[in-house]
Amino acid sequence: MSAYDKFLTEIARCNDDSIPIHFWWRDDDLISNSTQFEKLCLISDQLSIPVLCSIIPKLISKDLKLDQKNTNYVSFCQHGWAHINHEPEGKEKSEFGSHRSLLNVKTDIQNGIDILNNLTNKKVCSVFVPPWNRFDLSHIRALKELGFQYLSSYGLQDSSENSINISLINTHIDIIYWGKDGAHMRNINEIYLTLTELIKQYQNNYKKTKKIEAIGILSHHRVMQDQDFQALTNLMQSIKNAPGTSFTAPFLDISAGAV
């Protein structure tokens, strides 16, 4: 059985058990207009799939124009402040780890808010995406006080995270492989197999909690090559075409506005 067939089989299991199966799409590290960003917008537009693009406020180049033609399905949100690691040597990278004071965290995030508010006619979504998907839970208060409704990091939610005082809309699969020798898009079969495992875990979670969690696909347009965009198109199209599935936009709600 091919990797894609395994993926479809797992989707069919969800359908048989009446388990809702949704996907959503996030793309990180937007800082400037580029051919890659245009391709990303085009894919979203052509496939009518909403995408949430996270922007690094401190690194924005002056040429970044967000109000362009092909952004009907594109929304924006804040991706940290400067994408700088503040953790000590040997620790996993984080811009908002436990070593930083709440005041410094809050100042950084507020600086980002101020920049993004002047960037686009569209309302920026009330979602905070921490660099490296890491945000120390002791700083959640800062997000709440600054008015964020959602934190978007990485991984399926377990019961322990239910105590977090903010809604999570996580991604679950990064289609980019980040190696020491550089970043590249993962093999498409590897992506289908990872998705299959994720859907299995999600089914188990759902049977216990009845909680719907959309599976988040994470891309990084700046490290993608020409051929990767075709592969991404094929991937998104195949997910969209799988029976009983849909792409959602959990980052959009009435108070967050956008699109």
Ligand SMILES: [Zn+2]
């Ligand atoms: Zn990033």
